[in-house]
Amino acid sequence: MSDANPIASPTSPFAYVPFRLFWFARIAAILALQMQIVATGWRVYDISGSPLALGLIGLAEFLPSILLVLVTGHVADRFDRRRVINFCQGLAILAMLVLWLALWDDQTKALWPAFVAVTILGTARAFEMPAASSLVPNLVPPGLFPRAVALNSSAWQASAIVGPALGGLLYGLIGHWVFAICALLFVIAFILVALIRLPARTMAAAVKKVSLETLFAGFRFIWSKPIVLGAISLDLFAVLLGGATALLPVLAKDQFDAGPVMAGILRAAPSVGALATGLALSVWPVRRRVGRVLFVCVAAFGVCTILFGMTSSALIAGGALVVMGAVDMVSVFIRQSLVQLETPDDMRGRVSAVSSLFIGASNQLGEFESGLTASWWGAGPAVIVGGVGTLVVVALWCLLFPALRKVDRFPGASPSA
The missing domain is CATH 1.20.1250.20 (MFS general substrate transporter like domains)
Incomplete structure (x- = not known):
């Protein structure tokens, strides 16, 4: 280098x-x-x-x-x-x-x-x-x-x-x-x-x-590291329960009284928030109280999910989705940094493979969960229940993974940074 x-x-x-x-x-x-x-x-x-x-x-x-x-x-x-x-x-x-x-x-x-x-x-x-x-x-x-x-x-x-x-x-x-x-x-x-x-x-x-x-070493390593396990599992359950965008076609038509053009705009809204936040983080990265910031961002994701499910305004829904994308970007930023920096180089591939599987599965299962609950209660209530579930997970993980909540700096960061 x-x-x-x-x-x-x-x-x-x-x-x-x-x-x-x-x-x-x-x-x-x-x-x-x-x-x-x-x-x-x-x-x-x-x-x-x-x-x-x-x-x-x-x-x-x-x-x-x-x-x-x-x-x-x-x-x-x-x-x-x-x-x-x-x-x-x-x-x-x-x-x-x-x-x-x-x-x-x-x-x-x-x-x-x-x-x-x-x-x-x-x-x-x-x-x-x-x-x-x-x-x-x-x-x-x-x-x-x-x-x-x-x-x-x-x-x-x-x-x-x-x-x-x-x-x-x-x-x-x-x-x-x-x-x-x-x-x-x-x-x-x-x-x-x-x-x-x-x-x-x-x-x-x-x-x-x-x-x-050696094949199962990645799973064992994650299980032995509360910070890594907490970060990966928190993201998994937050995405699993907060998969609101999967129901956008239904919500756009039935709740926001909008057509496919607005549905497409809303679909892009989280990426707009995430892109702007990612560029900001590349200049002003999170340096202190890393664990607390992670939990606050996942909780904000849940709150915005609830707002998204409750509103009948496409404008408010779009704003909620932009914020969801922004706080999710901060969550991804912290999780990826913690997982990679907490993992020895000779283990990173196996740990990354397990992490990628969990993330991919949570996206797929999150869409299935949203579709299933929407068939039971309707799209809006399903999104609200998912947001409430995300907040419950945040509260539980605060108790189950205190080491993650107390992380102040990323590994390898100097105290003067």
Whole structure:
């Protein structure tokens, strides 16, 4: 990490060339992923006319994360993480080419190539996520890692806003050729990661011979660390119970008396709040009373969820969603920083794999929970109950994880920072 730009501020992660390369690579990859999600959804629905096919496409992309969780983290800890990421980006390029070539014919009715492609992509993401998460602490000094987390999260949120809109626009203009553009973006990401140079000591350490002990080491480590366990589980249950955005189509129509345009604006509102907050955190990161700030932000997320479920005003709902995105960004910032900085480098891949599984599962199960409770009580009451549940979880976790609540500074931060 000696490739610092003397012109850039030494207090910025962008002062380090490896981080800059990684950051731009992530933007290219996330843009491609978001564009692919929209284009694949439209293409599959054009061919099949079946909402079930859309659900199965999502399932095919998510299942590898569950089935491979014990392997993906182990790979991230055993091999050079940059090369793992490059291999996954190569798989993503292959998946985009399969979609491009298989869906070339507008008259085709075969869906199996799309399922094959998204399964390949899901497998690539299952291996890439823990490798990428555990590589970031090697790119900047420990004191700058929280800012690096904020910048990475901001890149993700910006791509999440731009990517779907760009994917839909390009699909409308050039059809299946959008997958070729996605492949090109993954190629750019591949090249940028390949250019990252790190000292040998920052390579992923070789772990012990593969065994049940090493495969389950990530779960055991999380269980043995109250701060890590508390941070991951708090986020899991908050997202699980507070999945209000899954009900936006119902709420927009029945509660806000709005159409699809307003529903789309509301869907983007959390990302707008998260993006603005992420950029702010990259300049003014949370330095003190880290644990308390985490609990306050999750509680604020619950309060805004309740407000979102109670109001009949689309304007108030949009404001609540912006705040929800903002406080969720602070929560993600603190959780990722604590988990990565509390974890030894030779364990980061396995711990990141478990954390990514919990987050992905909570998103999926949160949407299911919201849909189920909405079928019982209606969309508005379901959202309110979810917000109240989030506040209950915050209160319980304050009692169950006092070590997390009392964390003052991130590990590695100097007292004068």
